[in-house]
Amino acid sequence: MQLETVLRRLPGLQSRYNIFTHHINKVTEINDPPRGKNDALKGLLAAVKDNISTKNFGATTCSSRMLKDYKAPYDATVVNLLRDSRAVILGKTNMDEFAMGASGLNNGLGGGPVINPISDIEDYCPGGSSSGSAAAVLADLVDFALGTDTGGSVRLPAAWGSILGFKPSYGRISRFGVIDFAQSLDTVGILAKDIGILRKVFSVLDKYDPRDPTSLTDDLRDQLTKSHITVERDTKPKIGIPKEFSLSSLTPEMRQHFLTYVGRLMSLGYEVYPVSVPSIKHSLIMYYILAPAEAASNLARYDGIRYGSRSIAGDMDEHNTLFGSTRAENFGPEVQKRIILGNYNLCSASYKNNFIKAQKLRVQLIDEFDNVFNFANVLTGNRSAPDGIDFILSPTNIGGPKTIKEETSIESADELSAYATDVFTTPMSLAGLPALSIPVQNGTPLGIQIAGQYGDDQRVLDFAASLY
Numbered sequence: 240m241q242l243e244t245v246l247r248r249l250p251g252l253q254s255r256y257n258i259f260t261h262h263i264n265k266v267t268e269i270n271d272p273p274r275g276k277n278d279a280l281k282g283l284l285a286a287v288k289d290n291i292s293t294k295n296f297g298a299t300t301c302s303s304r305m306l307k308d309y310k311a312p313y314d315a316t317v318v319n320l321l322r323d324s325r326a327v328i329l330g331k332t333n334m335d336e337f338a339m340g341a342s343g344l345n346n347g348l349g350g351g352p353v354i355n356p357i358s359d360i361e362d363y364c365p366g367g368s369s370s371g372s373a374a375a376v377l378a379d380l381v382d383f384a385l386g387t388d389t390g391g392s393v394r395l396p397a398a399w400g401s402i403l404g405f406k407p408s409y410g411r412i413s414r415f416g417v418i419d420f421a422q423s424l425d426t427v428g429i430l431a432k433d434i435g436i437l438r439k440v441f442s443v444l445d446k447y448d449p450r451d452p453t454s455l456t457d458d459l460r461d462q463l464t465k466s467h468i469t470v471e472r473d474t475k476p477k478i479g480i481p482k483e484f485s486l487s488s489l490t491p492e493m494r495q496h497f498l499t500y501v502g503r504l505m506s507l508g509y510e511v512y513p514v515s516v517p518s519i520k521h522s523l524i525m526y527y528i529l530a531p532a533e534a535a536s537n538l539a540r541y542d543g544i545r546y547g548s549r550s551i552a553g554d555m556d557e558h559n560t561l562f563g564s565t566r567a568e569n570f571g572p573e574v575q576k577r578i579i580l581g582n583y584n585l586c587s588a589s590y591k592n593n594f595i596k597a598q599k600l601r602v603q604l605i606d607e608f609d610n611v612f613n614f615a616n617v618l619t620g621n622r623s624a625p626d627g628i629d630f631i632l633s634p635t636n637i638g639g640p641k642t643i644k645e646e647t648s649i650e651s652a653d654e655l656s657a658y659a660t661d662v663f664t665t666p667m668s669l670a671g672l673p674a675l676s677i678p679v680q681n682g683t684p685l686g687i688q689i690a691g692q693y694g695d696d697q698r699v700l701d702f703a704a705s706l707y
């Protein structure tokens with residue numbers, strides 16, 4: 240993409256869609272001119288979600304008042320890798336506050352949400368939480384964008400923007416410098432229109448990082464390469480659809496598109512099977528116990544003393560502490576709700592009943608996934624299923640985006656329905672599986688999710704590329 244052309248279009252698009260929290264205005268503002276240890280991403284423009292640390296390049300706000308002035312003292316590993324490969328970073332993207340949200344309406348900076356560029360007339364929800372990253376790609380301002388996906392936040396906005404959104408296996412891309420939401424689930428993901436560009440970016444970022452203790456080691460990466468050679472076969476991949484994914488919850492339009500897609504795959508000669516992964520039906524509950532619990536503990540550091548904007552409230556008494564008013568003033572309502580939910584599930588009365596149970600169910604879910612895939616899980620050491628499937632197919636979401644007006648009236652009526660949006664994406668997050676959302680067809684804001692066994696990222700991308 241041509242930087243000069245993009246810079247001409249940017250102000251108009253930014254004021255209409257509110258895509259960036261920070262962006263460059265002139266070519267001369269490119270921070271840290273591409274230093275280029277290699278040319279892998281030369282000529283490509285990138286956007287980076289604003290929970291990914293950038294030094295000397297705007298603040299790193301997580302779209303929260305709490306971090307509105309936070310200047311990161313270092314660059315995230317992914318930012319360094321992009322610059323080393325000569326990508327140019329155009330800006331930091333707007334998001335749901337601290338990456339909590341699915342519709343994309345939880346912006347905490349006060350400037351309103353990102354508006355989905357899928358329509359220039361109506362204001363549609365962008366999908367979250369990587370809403371600005373999806374919008375930047377959809378509006379042709381960048382060739383690709385980085386987002387983060389904890390329970391669906393790359394895949395959902397990709398689906399609602401009719402673009403590609405890839406959440407790799409947990410641990411493949413470094414989280415060093417990515418501000419934690421729920422660190423056992425947080426994964427950096429890539430959004431793009433072009434599968435070739437997405438793959439190039441993935442190959443640049445897919446590296447062991449000694450600064451991230453959860454980064455997949457080189458030994459395990461070697462083991463994965465060997466497993467790939469063993470599964471290379473002449474037969475077409477087998478596809479499974481978990482019975483536990485209820486298609487009756489889909490909007491009629493999504494159901495129609497999904498069935499048509501499955502029909503198309505079958506006519507292309509792919510074998511499609513029903514499979515059973517029983518714990519899928521508990522995934523939403525597991526996720527909404529575990530993610531807020533991790534978040535509550537991570538967000539404890541924002542007290543206005545160690546981190547975070549300090550409250551300016553005057554009189555402090557024993558009920559109105561600096562800590563309390565800092566958090567009440569600077570965290571938005573969704574973040575506060577998650578902190579309460581997380582702490583509730585961590586307190587001694589509910590810890591055993593909720594938190595520990597959810598952890599056990601998570602292990603069970605991973606074992607059940609291991610039972611259906613024909614590719615062995617290098618982390619669990621479970622055997623692969625010899626006649627198992629290669630990929631799992633599902634819708635990415637229940638349906639397409641609503642207008643912001645509609646969504647705000649629904650959310651206020653039924654706050655929990657917002658959490659149900661993640662029903663198809665959270666199982667893959669809990670098991671750390673690679674999952675890609677691809678548009679049902681060009682320009683339609685509905686996605687199909689293709690997921691593979693842990694570590695089988697390359698084949699998920701190969702398969703998606705073969706469908707184009």
Ligand code: GLN
Pocket residue numbers: 338339340341367368387388389390391392393420530661
């Ligand atoms: N919608 C989910 C949540 O609100 C997922 C968010 C994410 O993946 N960051 O927690």
